[in-house]
Amino acid sequence: MEINAETLEALRGSLNTSFRDAFDGIESTYLEFATVVPSTSGGNHYDWLSDIPEIREWLDERQYNTLEENGYYIPNKDFEATIRVNRSKIMDGQLGGYTVIASGLGEKAAQFPDKLSYETLELGWTKLCLTGQNFFDDEHALMVNGKETTYSNIQAGTGISWYLLATGGVVKPILFQDRMKTKFESKGEGSDTAFDRNEYAFGPWIRAGAGYSFPQLACASRATLNAANLKALRVRMKAFVDTNGNKRGIKPTLLIVPSELEDAARELMEAKEIGGVHNTLKGAFTLLVGDRLDGEDHA
Numbered sequence: 001m002e003i004n005a006e007t008l009e010a011l012r013g014s015l016n017t018s019f020r021d022a023f024d025g026i027e028s029t030y031l032e033f034a035t036v037v038p039s040t041s042g043g044n045h046y047d048w049l050s051d052i053p054e055i056r057e058w059l060d061e062r063q064y065n066t067l068e069e070n071g072y073y074i075p076n077k078d079f080e081a082t083i084r085v086n087r088s089k090i091m092d093g094q095l096g097g098y099t100v101i102a103s104g105l106g107e108k109a110a111q112f113p114d115k116l117s118y119e120t121l122e123l124g125w126t127k128l129c130l131t132g133q134n135f136f137d138d139e140h141a142l143m144v145n146g147k148e149t150t151y152s153n154i155q156a157g158t159g160i161s162w163y164l165l166a167t168g169g170v171v172k173p174i175l176f177q178d179r180m181k182t183k184f185e186s187k188g189e190g191s192d193t194a195f196d197r198n199e200y201a202f203g204p205w206i207r208a209g210a211g212y213s214f215p216q217l218a219c220a221s222r223a224t225l226n227a228a229n230l231k232a233l234r235v236r237m238k239a240f241v242d243t244n245g246n247k248r249g250i251k252p253t254l255l256i257v258p259s260e261l262e263d264a265a266r267e268l269m270e271a272k273e274i275g276g277v278h279n280t281l282k283g284a285f286t287l288l289v290g291d292r293l294d295g296e297d298h299a
Contacts, residue, residue, distance in 0.1 A: 011085070015102040015202050016184045022106030023182070030117035032288055033165050033254055034174035035213065043075035043209060044177055046130060072130040074211035076179040079112065081105055082203035102202065109182045109204040117174050118292040120210040121163065121256070124220060129212040136220040144245050151240060153215050155233055157223030161293070162265070163256040164233045164285070166217045173218035180207035216240040216250055225257065225264045227274065227281055234284075255285040258293035265289070 037044060083101050120127075124135035131140045138152035165173050183205045219237055223229045237252045257265045269287045271279050 011200075012202070014099060018099040018102040019106035019109070019184050019204070022103040023110040026107055026110035028110070028114050029288060029290075030114045030174075030176065032286070033121065033167050033172055033256065034113075034117045034176040034210070035170075035172040036176050036178050039076055039177040039179040039209065041076075043073055046072045046074070046175075046211075072128075072211070074175065074177055074209045076177055076207050076209040079206040079208065080203055081108060082201055085200045085202065105204055109206065112182075112206055113176060113208070115292060116208060116210045117176055118290050120174055120212070121218075121290075122161070122293055124212065124218070125161070127212075129215055131215060133215075135212045135215055135218070137215070140215050142241075143243055144241060145243070151216070152236075153219045155219065155221035155223045155229060155236075157221060157229075159222050159224055160258060160260055162221055162225050162258070162261055164219045164221070164230070164237065164252045165254040165256065166237060166250045166252050167254045168251055169217075171213045171217070173213055175211050175213055177209035177211075179209065180205075182206050216248060219252075225261050225268070227268060227279070230255070230268060230281060253285060254288055256288045256290050256293070259289055259291050262289045 083098065083105065085098055126134055129135040131137075131142075133140050136154045138154050138156075139150045140153065142149050142151055167173070185203065185205055216237070219233050221229060221233055234252050237250050238247070240248050240250050242248050255265060255269065265287055267274060268279070268281050269285065270282060272282060273279055
């Protein structure tokens with residue numbers, strides 16, 4: 001096969017088609033617990049309201065609520081995966097394996113928002129959020145009626161981590177910054193890779209970032225996943241208050257567990273009875289088994 005602009009464009013098109021076909025065939029789950037935030041720069045600075053204000057009776061003048069400078073910033077990062085294609089193999093028409101690799105890269109690229117979002121959720125034990133504390137922490141600061149208080153969104157224990165989230169509102173617990181849609185790029189004839197190493201290069205490029213919204217929208221537990229602990233966490237989330245001391249009206253909707261806890265979670269969500277006792281948690285939450293979660297104790 002003669003290597004020229006036409007054959008190289010045909011190769012790029014073939015690999016891109018394999019990439020896109022695989023990319024489009026992947027179903028993601030990150031949107032169940034992450035809000036996609038547009039981004040047009042190197043990152044987003046989040047000047048969050050200390051609380052979204054309640055609707056009040058308009059008695060005289062409007063009460064103005066100002067954004068607080070809390071310095072919470074989520075940078076966008078560059079992500080890539082690159083394959084090398086030997087020019088001699090192109091010349092000899094040995095390209096079947098590369099289309100398979102391109103399909104695999106398409107799957108990986110489509111799964112990337114899931115990967116980043118689940119990693120961000122899991123790292124909430126050790127990564128800071130807008131309160132200046134770790135996203136999952138027992139000392140989040142909150143001013144209530146002018147008095148500084150704290151609240152906790154963790155449940156102590158020594159077991160595998162699992163998560164209860166409120167995802168029914170406009171803002172979900174995880175923020176996924178979509179800086180740039182996935183691009184499939186190539187370096188061909190005339191590039192340094194072709195001259196120095198007798199190779200062409202192809203691969204996806206992604207720009208994105210991820211972080212956290214309000215800690216009250218998510219609780220993490222290392223306690224045993226059972227009815228008592230799940231109910232206790234639900235009660236805690238419903239009891240969270242705003243700066244005026246009013247309940248925020250949080251309704252937990254999503255239970256996320258690693259695969260190691262799938263059986264226990266399905267029993268809680270699906271069984272009519274547990275141990276001969278009526279199961280009042282049946283259907284209480286949507287269950288999401290996060291196969292990407294490592295299932296480790298993150299104490």
